[in-house]
Amino acid sequence: MNSLPRRLFCAALAFLGAVTLPAQSLIQDNYGTGTATMPGGVAVSSVDLLQTHLTSATRTGAPGSGNTYFYREDSGYTVDLGRLSDGAYGTFGSSGLGGDGQYTVMPNNVTLTFTLDTVAHPAGYSLSSLRTFASWDSGRDGQAYSVKYSTADNPLTFLPLITITTYNNTSFPTGTSMEWDDESGQFIEVETTDESIANTLVQISASSGYLVTNVAALQFVFSGHENGGTAYREIDVFGVASIPEPGALAALLGAIALGVASVARRRQR
Numbered sequence: 452m453n454s455l456p457r458r459l460f461c462a463a464l465a466f467l468g469a470v471t472l473p474a475q476s477l478i479q480d481n482y483g484t485g486t487a488t489m490p491g492g493v494a495v496s497s498v499d500l501l502q503t504h505l506t507s508a509t510r511t512g513a514p515g516s517g518n519t520y521f522y523r524e525d526s527g528y529t530v531d532l533g534r535l536s537d538g539a540y541g542t543f544g545s546s547g548l549g550g551d552g553q554y555t556v557m558p559n560n561v562t563l564t565f566t567l568d569t570v571a572h573p574a575g576y577s578l579s580s581l582r583t584f585a586s587w588d589s590g591r592d593g594q595a596y597s598v599k600y601s602t603a604d605n606p607l608t609f610l611p612l613i614t615i616t617t618y619n620n621t622s623f624p625t626g627t628s629m630e631w632d633d634e635s636g637q638f639i640e641v642e643t644t645d646e647s648i649a650n651t652l653v654q655i656s657a658s659s660g661y662l663v664t665n666v667a668a669l670q671f672v673f674s675g676h677e678n679g680g681t682a683y684r685e686i687d688v689f690g691v692a693s694i695p696e697p698g699a700l701a702a703l704l705g706a707i708a709l710g711v712a713s714v715a716r717r718r719q720r
């Protein structure tokens with residue numbers, strides 16, 4: 452496509468963006484388990500958009516020192532964003548510590564950007580739901596972040612989609628043990644909680660239709676939670692390629708035809 456039709460095409464996309472319906476009300480569902488079972492009873496996906504139409508994943512804004520230094524790029528820990536979109540959950544809990552390639556910690560205040568393939572689908576993508584999975588012990592399982600998006604007509608400008616309500620798993624197996632009690636001078640039964648495995652899933656969906664349409668890129672801004680960061684296992688983004696509406700498509704094709712005709716006329720002179 453030469454440059455004028457391409458500009459017209461982009462202008463038409465901007466028009467399409469302008470007529471996109473406002474986002475439906477968004478729904479956040481939280482799921483947590485404290486055993487070797489998937490939160491929400493769902494598996495991670497290997498056919499979501501981050502696995503089929505991802506162009507790049509980048510992480511920026513790594514913080515400086517102390518607690519916030521945790522899992523920074525130059526801290527010595529592996530930062531492998533590919534683990535977030537490999538269709539694998541890994542071992543439940545923190546047993547992956549030591550670099551078994553299953554988790555990527557998102558330290559507080561970093562921004563993760565996923566750019567989708569707008570060469571294959573120039574109108575971007577219509578998103579139906581997002582799922583973020585984390586697993587560690589109870590000290591690094593909580594989720595807190597905001598999501599932003601950009602559209603195909605303006606891929607570098609990010610707009611707010613949702614700030615989730617912080618979710619911390621509280622579903623852990625309980626038991627009892629006998630402990631010596633100084634006051635009564637005898638063993639007494641006390642309740643115990645095993646928080647060595649903690650899995651969380653936050654799912655964001657729309658009340659109807661799509662979360663948002665014509666998406667070119669997504670940003671997750673991790674807004675600060677327990678113990679320096681959260682051990683994410685997978686981020687699934689579900690949706691389909693956005694298709695220009697028939698009326699708008701006709702206008703788009705008409706604009707391109709006009710542009711081509713105008714270029715042809717100018718060349719004839």
Ligand SMILES: [Ca+2]
Binds near residue numbers: 498502536685
């Ligand atoms: Ca996936």
Ligand SMILES: [Ca+2]
Binds near residue numbers: 534536537538553685
């Ligand atoms: Ca994974």
Ligand SMILES: [Ca+2]
Binds near residue numbers: 589
């Ligand atoms: Ca926690």
